Amino acid sequence: MTTSPSLFELRGITCRFPGGVVANQDIDLSVQPGEVCALLGENGAGKSTLMKVAFGMLQPTEGKLFWKGKEMRFRSSADAMHQGIGMVHQHFMLIPRFRVCENIVLGQEPVAKGQIDLKQARQRVRAISEEYGLHVDPDAVVDDLSVGEQQRVEILKALYRDIDLLILDEPTAVLTPQETDELFETLRSLVAKGLTILFISHKLREVKALAHRVVVLRKGAKIADIPVEEHSEEELAALMVGRPPATVTRDASTVAESNAKVVLTVDDLPVLDNRKLPAIRHLSFQLHQGEILGVAGVEGNGQSELIEAITGLRSVTSGHITLGGITMDDRTVRQRFAAGLAHIPQDRQQQGLVLDLPITENFLLGRHHEEGFSQGAWWIDQDALCTKTIEAIEQFEIEPGDPDLLVRSLSGGNQQKVVVARELTRPKTQAYIVAHPTRGVDVGAIEAIHTQLLQRRDAGAAILLFSSELPELLALCDRIAVLYEGEIVGVRNPEHTDETELGMMMTGGNVGTAI
Numbered sequence: 001m002t003t004s005p006s007l008f009e010l011r012g013i014t015c016r017f018p019g020g021v022v023a024n025q026d027i028d029l030s031v032q033p034g035e036v037c038a039l040l041g042e043n044g045a046g047k048s049t050l051m052k053v054a055f056g057m058l059q060p061t062e063g064k065l066f067w068k069g070k071e072m073r074f075r076s077s078a079d080a081m082h083q084g085i086g087m088v089h090q091h092f093m094l095i096p097r098f099r100v101c102e103n104i105v106l107g108q109e110p111v112a113k114g115q116i117d118l119k120q121a122r123q124r125v126r127a128i129s130e131e132y133g134l135h136v137d138p139d140a141v142v143d144d145l146s147v148g149e150q151q152r153v154e155i156l157k158a159l160y161r162d163i164d165l166l167i168l169d170e171p172t173a174v175l176t177p178q179e180t181d182e183l184f185e186t187l188r189s190l191v192a193k194g195l196t197i198l199f200i201s202h203k204l205r206e207v208k209a210l211a212h213r214v215v216v217l218r219k220g221a222k223i224a225d226i227p228v229e230e231h232s233e234e235e236l237a238a239l240m241v242g243r244p245p246a247t248v249t250r251d252a253s254t255v256a257e258s259n260a261k262v263v264l265t266v267d268d269l270p271v272l273d274n275r276k277l278p279a280i281r282h283l284s285f286q287l288h289q290g291e292i293l294g295v296a297g298v299e300g301n302g303q304s305e306l307i308e309a310i311t312g313l314r315s316v317t318s319g320h321i322t323l324g325g326i327t328m329d330d331r332t333v334r335q336r337f338a339a340g341l342a343h344i345p346q347d348r349q350q351q352g353l354v355l356d357l358p359i360t361e362n363f364l365l366g367r368h369h370e371e372g373f374s375q376g377a378w379w380i381d382q383d384a385l386c387t388k389t390i391e392a393i394e395q396f397e398i399e400p401g402d403p404d405l406l407v408r409s410l411s412g413g414n415q416q417k418v419v420v421a422r423e424l425t426r427p428k429t430q431a432y433i434v435a436h437p438t439r440g441v442d443v444g445a446i447e448a449i450h451t452q453l454l455q456r457r458d459a460g461a462a463i464l465l466f467s468s469e470l471p472e473l474l475a476l477c478d479r480i481a482v483l484y485e486g487e488i489v490g491v492r493n494p495e496h497t498d499e500t501e502l503g504m505m506m507t508g509g510n511v512g513t514a515i
Helices: 047-054 077-083 100-105 118-132 147-160 177-192 204-210 233-241 303-311 333-338 348-352 359-364 382-395 412-424 443-458 470-476 499-506
Strands: 008-017 021-031 036-041 062-067 070-072 085-088 165-169 196-200 213-218 221-227 262-272 278-288 292-296 320-323 341-344 431-435 462-466 479-484 487-492
Touching: 008 047, 021 036, 021 047, 021 062, 021 221, 036 047, 036 204, 036 233, 047 062, 047 165, 047 196, 077 085, 085 147, 100 118, 100 147, 118 147, 118 177, 177 196, 177 204, 204 233, 213 233, 233 443, 262 303, 262 462, 278 292, 278 303, 278 462, 278 487, 292 443, 292 470, 292 499, 303 341, 303 431, 303 462, 333 341, 341 412, 348 412, 359 382, 359 412, 382 412, 412 431, 412 443, 431 443, 443 462, 443 470, 462 470, 470 499, 479 499, 487 499
Parallel strands: 036 196, 036 213, 085 165, 165 196, 292 462, 292 479, 341 431, 431 462
Antiparallel strands: 008 021, 008 062, 062 070, 213 221, 262 278, 262 320, 479 487
16 A cells, blocks of 8 residues: 555544434545545445535534645635545535536636636537546536436536546446446546545445545444455445345246236327427337336436326326326326325435425325325324334334434435335335436445335336346346337347446447347
8 A cells, every 4th residue: 555645634533413423433534646545335324424524515523634734624615626626426516507518617617808708618518528428418407407417517517627636426326337437447547647536436346446445434433444456345345234245136936927917008108308309209118017127228318207207297298108007198196106106216305305304204205195194184193104104214224213303314325215115115006116226325225125126026016117227227127128319229138138238228239129
């Protein structure tokens, strides 16, 4: 391990919050110039809190920061950026109503004749977009972009600035394997030029591929600081969760047969995006009882619009959606859920939760009319709500386990568990529309969520699974449909395909036929 002077150092960092929660406990962390250091840990282990301290977004209760050997105090992220630190956040820090180019250059806008030069901004954004292989329309409004496209904007926003240290919080959560490889090649070239990288990732293969060193946190404390090359993925996973990882496998004997009951039908469905342009082009497919049908695709190829059309969040003018033999075309969102639909949305904070409400009230969202919660026409049975919330907290291992805690106070992964628990415990569900269920969660939580999905499939439920994680699709799905430019360009049996073929299809190559 190198003994060169540290570029950035955290000494004795402790972060305490009201209620006795200790997110970080006496943590030391340093990175050298040109090093890639990964930060691993379970959801709630304190990784994001520590990085917020590093980026000036949070003041530690105790401890000191040193930048290039000099003690510093970052009062805000602006102070950190001024020193040469950039950060790509797991939960995006973008202005939704601004265009892509405006978000990327914000704070460092090119100026001509005393005014912001938007033409030059567009040119510079296009140039760095091409240079790093992260393509996005500079004139698109951020609010109209998919989650994956917004992630690209965040990465470009950081790379646009002249920085010495780049902090990445789950940077590849919505990228294809090919895009991830391209990003890593870019990051390696930047490291070769002197850039230092600190990154959080739950994808151990990425840690092995990119990092020189890994720091492992568990329950707010540092338990390991080790060279990556000396440890296997299994050993790293065991350090994270405190036990050897388990492998969740799909029981092939329960794979849906061609004569299985059709639960969900989408027939000749076109869907427009927010700009009134075609996002889905006359799409048709069937989802069977006891089946997980995966949908693979680069973000921005119509996934969001398709999900919203099926769940009733986006209106359509033609085509048909049928659930359990009943046409859903004119049904409201509430009526579709009452008919047996459940939905895990792709963005937990924007679409799945109200952050300033407690876990109990978030668990109730969209379920207040259910028998068991509703007490007459106007009242909620609070005792029943509290009991069922506590049961879900225990079943899905949500931490901290206090049902009265505000969801905002939970880690991103535990917020995701709240959404998954609410939707997977809906009674009488026929079809689950599931989008990126394990995004930003640790290996232990991934194992638990995968187990829950397979249990519901084995009990006869139908699951439409949208995911950017090809290993996840290959492990869980009975069929995988590839979506490209609003059309299904091929359907694959996971036993007869691999990540390379699916990745090629996702980018418009190697078009296949349905099985």
